[in-house]
Amino acid sequence: MSNQSSQAEIVRNSLNRRYRKERRFRLYGMLAIFIALAALATLFVDIIYKGHSGFVKTTITLDVPLDPEMMYLDDPTDADQLSMADFVAPIIAALQEHIPEAETAGQKRELGRLLGSYAASEVRDLLENNPDLLGTTQTIEFLAHDRVSTYVKHADNPRYSIKLSEQQQRWVDQLLEKGVIDTSFNDVLFSRGDSREPANAGILGAIVGSLLTMLVTLAIAFPVGIAAAVYLEEFAPQNKFTDFIEVNINNLAAVPSIIFGLLGLAVFIGLFGMPRSVPVVGGMVLALMTLPTIIISSRAAIKSVPPSIREAAEGVGASKMQVVLHHVIPLAMPGMLTGSIIGMAQALGETAPLLLIGMVAFIVDVPGGFFDSATVLPVQIYLWASASEQGFVELASAGIMVLLTFMISMNALAIWLRKRLERRW
Amino acid sequence: MNTMNPSISAEADMQDQGPAIPVRENNPEDTVIEEGKTVGKPFAADPKFKLRNVSVSYGKDRAIKDISLDIGRNEVISFIGPSGCGKSTFLRCLNRMNDSIDICRVTGELLLDDEDIYHSKRDVVELRARVGMVFQKPNPFPKSIYDNVAYGPRIHGLANRKSDLDDIVENSLRKAGLWDEAKDRLDSIATGMSGGQQQRLCIARAIAVSPEVILMDEPCSALDPIATARVEELIAEMSESYTIVIVTHSMQQAARVSHRTAYFHLGHLVEVNETNKVFTSPEHQLTESYITGRFG
Amino acid sequence: MPDKKDDVYGDHISHKFNDELMALKSEFLEMGGMVESQVDRAITALVENDGYLADEVRATDKKVDQKEIEIDEEATLILARRQPTARDLRLVVSVIKMVSDLERVGDEAKKIAKFAIKLSEEGQAPRGYVEVRHIGNHVLSMLHDSLDAFARLDSEQALRIMKEDKRVDEEYQAATRTLLTFMMEDTRNISRCMSVMWILRALERVGDHACNIAENVIFMVKGEDVRHTPVEEAEKVVGR
Numbered sequence: 001m002s003n004q005s006s007q008a009e010i011v012r013n014s015l016n017r018r019y020r021k022e023r024r025f026r027l028y029g030m031l032a033i034f035i036a037l038a039a040l041a042t043l044f045v046d047i048i049y050k051g052h053s054g055f056v057k058t059t060i061t062l063d064v065p066l067d068p069e070m071m072y073l074d075d076p077t078d079a080d081q082l083s084m085a086d087f088v089a090p091i092i093a094a095l096q097e098h099i100p101e102a103e104t105a106g107q108k109r110e111l112g113r114l115l116g117s118y119a120a121s122e123v124r125d126l127l128e129n130n131p132d133l134l135g136t137t138q139t140i141e142f143l144a145h146d147r148v149s150t151y152v153k154h155a156d157n158p159r160y161s162i163k164l165s166e167q168q169q170r171w172v173d174q175l176l177e178k179g180v181i182d183t184s185f186n187d188v189l190f191s192r193g194d195s196r197e198p199a200n201a202g203i204l205g206a207i208v209g210s211l212l213t214m215l216v217t218l219a220i221a222f223p224v225g226i227a228a229a230v231y232l233e234e235f236a237p238q239n240k241f242t243d244f245i246e247v248n249i250n251n252l253a254a255v256p257s258i259i260f261g262l263l264g265l266a267v268f269i270g271l272f273g274m275p276r277s278v279p280v281v282g283g284m285v286l287a288l289m290t291l292p293t294i295i296i297s298s299r300a301a302i303k304s305v306p307p308s309i310r311e312a313a314e315g316v317g318a319s320k321m322q323v324v325l326h327h328v329i330p331l332a333m334p335g336m337l338t339g340s341i342i343g344m345a346q347a348l349g350e351t352a353p354l355l356l357i358g359m360v361a362f363i364v365d366v367p368g369g370f371f372d373s374a375t376v377l378p379v380q381i382y383l384w385a386s387a388s389e390q391g392f393v394e395l396a397s398a399g400i401m402v403l404l405t406f407m408i409s410m411n412a413l414a415i416w417l418r419k420r421l422e423r424r425w
Numbered sequence: 426m427n428t429m430n431p432s433i434s435a436e437a438d439m440q441d442q443g444p445a446i447p448v449r450e451n452n453p454e455d456t457v458i459e460e461g462k463t464v465g466k467p468f469a470a471d472p473k474f475k476l477r478n479v480s481v482s483y484g485k486d487r488a489i490k491d492i493s494l495d496i497g498r499n500e501v502i503s504f505i506g507p508s509g510c511g512k513s514t515f516l517r518c519l520n521r522m523n524d525s526i527d528i529c530r531v532t533g534e535l536l537l538d539d540e541d542i543y544h545s546k547r548d549v550v551e552l553r554a555r556v557g558m559v560f561q562k563p564n565p566f567p568k569s570i571y572d573n574v575a576y577g578p579r580i581h582g583l584a585n586r587k588s589d590l591d592d593i594v595e596n597s598l599r600k601a602g603l604w605d606e607a608k609d610r611l612d613s614i615a616t617g618m619s620g621g622q623q624q625r626l627c628i629a630r631a632i633a634v635s636p637e638v639i640l641m642d643e644p645c646s647a648l649d650p651i652a653t654a655r656v657e658e659l660i661a662e663m664s665e666s667y668t669i670v671i672v673t674h675s676m677q678q679a680a681r682v683s684h685r686t687a688y689f690h691l692g693h694l695v696e697v698n699e700t701n702k703v704f705t706s707p708e709h710q711l712t713e714s715y716i717t718g719r720f721g
Numbered sequence: 722m723p724d725k726k727d728d729v730y731g732d733h734i735s736h737k738f739n740d741e742l743m744a745l746k747s748e749f750l751e752m753g754g755m756v757e758s759q760v761d762r763a764i765t766a767l768v769e770n771d772g773y774l775a776d777e778v779r780a781t782d783k784k785v786d787q788k789e790i791e792i793d794e795e796a797t798l799i800l801a802r803r804q805p806t807a808r809d810l811r812l813v814v815s816v817i818k819m820v821s822d823l824e825r826v827g828d829e830a831k832k833i834a835k836f837a838i839k840l841s842e843e844g845q846a847p848r849g850y851v852e853v854r855h856i857g858n859h860v861l862s863m864l865h866d867s868l869d870a871f872a873r874l875d876s877e878q879a880l881r882i883m884k885e886d887k888r889v890d891e892e893y894q895a896a897t898r899t900l901l902t903f904m905m906e907d908t909r910n911i912s913r914c915m916s917v918m919w920i921l922r923a924l925e926r927v928g929d930h931a932c933n934i935a936e937n938v939i940f941m942v943k944g945e946d947v948r949h950t951p952v953e954e955a956e957k958v959v960g961r
Contacts, residue, residue: 308564311558317553716807
């Protein structure tokens with residue numbers, strides 16, 4: 001009896017120690033999660049902080065007198081005249097309306113530099129398309145020069161160097177006061193391709209390029225991956241050869257992606273002579289890279305279909321193929337889809353193999369098909385991040401945000417699909 | 426008890442104390458079984474299944490050792506025996522469910538109505554339509570109740586019109602005693618039913634393709650006593666029109682539902698006899714030891 | 722030899738079950754002992770004209786009845802809890818049947834004791850007591866042997882008891898004839914002789930019950946019911 005009570009005593013004493021240990025253990029776990037969350041939050045805050053201004057454009061709205069004499073242009077339909085005409089003069093004239101003090105040629109030149117270098121061609125395009133407007137005065141919204149934009153957005157931020165002269169700064173302040181210079185949502189970002197000028201650069205080309213590439217990847221990797229998984233799980237005989245294949249599929253999943261790029265370069269472009277920098281080749285390379293992921297996750301999904309369901313179907317006389325088509329694949333589909341989408345998300349973020357097959361080129365036009373030169377989102381971000389102009393830095397961050405949004409929506413889709421298709425048994 | 430007869434009381438005392446370590450007269454583990462020898466009545470006059478010298482091996486392991494047995498028409502026969510004695514393996518030979526295991530090899534003569542079921546030209550799909558199976562764990566498809574029952578008739582093309590299929594589903598559910606419970610929710614998912622209902626659904630699914638034989642692999646081991654009683658009642662009703670082979674771990678169940686009982690031991694068929702005989706006075710020492718709870 | 726046979730009910734996986742069956746068996750043997758001594762003392766009371774002893778015998782019957790109820794209950798509980806099969810089932814079922822045989826034997830002993838009291842009150846009547854003593858010893862040894870056969874699961878001994886029963890019957894017939902002769906010789910003997918006849922009848926019944934017990938032992942051991950079958954049939958069953 002006393003022995004028992006003393007034992008209870010020992011247990012009680014050890015209990016406190018155990019509780020303390022448990023609390024400590026839980027604390028470690030919470031700490032780890034906190035660190036992870038903090039890192040994530042820092043990343044997001046940094047990107048949003050840097051990138052949010054990328055979604056803002058700076059515009060200068062001017063009443064431009066389209067005076068034929070000023071432009072040395074009588075007939076806008078004449079290509080020769082158009083190429084010789086001076087479209088900067090009316091813009092400067094319009095600016096002078098607001099800044100009367102700029103009179104010397106130097107001052108006028110400085111005034112003209114407030115606008116982006118595409119301002120003149122904008123006027124030209126307008127006249128070329130609408131020759132009737134010659135001689136009238138038109139209100140045109142121009143994109144401000146990158147330097148003006150930086151000044152307007154980041155005048156107080158020491159990390160940005162302001163490259164405007166003091167005179168220009170004064171003028172910009174004046175124009176801001178008058179409401180001539182204004183900021184608004186950057187629709188340019190989502191409606192244009194890349195550009196040398198940050199103010200004029202858009203991400204649409206990269207988005208379309210990414211979509212085309214992903215379509216190719218999906219079209220190749222999904223059916224091939226699922227077919228391979230179904231064959232390996234359901235039909236392949238168990239022997240050394242299939243074991244060998246299995247091991248190699250697992251190894252492939254761990255191969256660095258740049259190797260796939262080299263393979264694509266050597267085989268698709270070198271051997272088959274396919275064009276460089278096109279979504280088809282990019283998609284094929286990414287499909288190769290994604291295949292092991294899809295095969296492995298699909299096999300896991302097929303394996304998780306309970307054998308009792310298979311037996312039940314076989315028991316009522318279903319053939320092997322009926323068992324697979326009627327029962328195994330439908331039940332494994334959520335898992336297969338999830339694996340595929342996660343594989344695709346990985347492919348979406350992949351840069352290295354695409355660099356090798358030339359999808360890193362500077363491409364202004366939005367690609368219109370699978371065989372047009374294109375670039376993809378992560379490569380575009382890479383390009384901008386390594387560009388020298390300050391305006392590109394915020395664009396790169398904005399691009400990252402767009403890319404992340406894509407990733408998150410794809411993962412959300414995966415989760416939704418799984419929840420939707422998943423059935424209990 | 427001074428009134429007791431001295432000699433008797435001495436006997437009684439001796440029993441009370443007993444030997445310190447029980448001396449086993451017949452240790453079942455030591456008993457050598459002669460291969461292919463079965464006591465009792467393994468043969469029937471008009472057999473549905475005629476099985477002769479059946480052996481099954483998994484690679485080098487012999488799971489079934491030279492078993493000969495007849496299963497009569499419309500007979501309920503139960504297979505009992507300790508775990509790993511091969512009774513399930515043997516059951517699965519009867520509709521070739523072992524086919525999917527690569528290393529499994531079946532030899533001997535297995536005739537269903539005098540046709541070799543392991544003949545190379547024999548279609549296993551047709552065989553399984555004739556020999557249905559119900560499994561240990563209720564395993565309805567994660568589909569509607571209707572689709573579960575209709576699945577077999579659909580893949581075999583038994584019904585050409587929707588109304589025919591409806592009839593088959595209704596009849597099967599009625600035979601399985603599930604119609605009253607299920608008729609109002611034929612479209613609801615089958616996995617939402619109780620365990621006993623699911624098992625009866627599986628039986629309905631098996632009889633929907635109108636098989637001649639139904640194999641049951643421990644059909645009640647996952648069910649509560651009431652559900653078990655329902656299934657047993659069903660087996661009794663079905664025995665009028667089907668041949669039923671049931672593997673069970675519950676000896677009481679075997680005693681209740683079956684006409685004959687076969688006792689398996691380490692891959693041998695030790696004894697086959699009328700169920701009544703097996704459970705009151707089995708012929709073989711091993712059968713006796715097993716059913717009285719001396720090993721197993 | 723007996724040790725080994727006893728072990729037949731003692732090697733279940735469940736030790737509790739072993740204990741229950743063993744207890745049932747020894748309770749039954751205990752009751753057998755009680756009944757056996759009851760018959761023995763009833764005869765002694767009669768032959769030695771001992772009214773006290775006869776009274777005692779009658780009193781013992783209550784205990785025997787009590788024992789019967791206990792054993793029945795135990796057997797019922799085993800049936801309910803363990804669902805015994807084969808050998809175990811046969812033991813329990815046989816015990817249930819044999820217990821009622823034993824109880825009847827007790828009743829017969831009580832009857833003999835009643836007559837012993839009656840006869841002792843009427844005075845010494847030596848006629849017929851030789852036969853009573855003779856048949857009494859015979860059935861007593863049968864009863865003892867049948868319980869012994871049960872204890873040792875000895876079907877051959879049980880078979881011997883079945884054969885013995887025939888001889889008891891013959892002896893009973895002979896004794897009846899002798900008593901009839903007494904009655905014809907002297908009609909004053911009729912009343913006493915009738916009492917002795919009743920006693921002989923009771924003893925013969927005891928022999929029948931011993932024979933029933935022997936038949937049940939054969940059923941327990943061999944699994945075949947030999948009641949209402951010729952002895953030759955039973956011989957074949959035991960010989961198997």
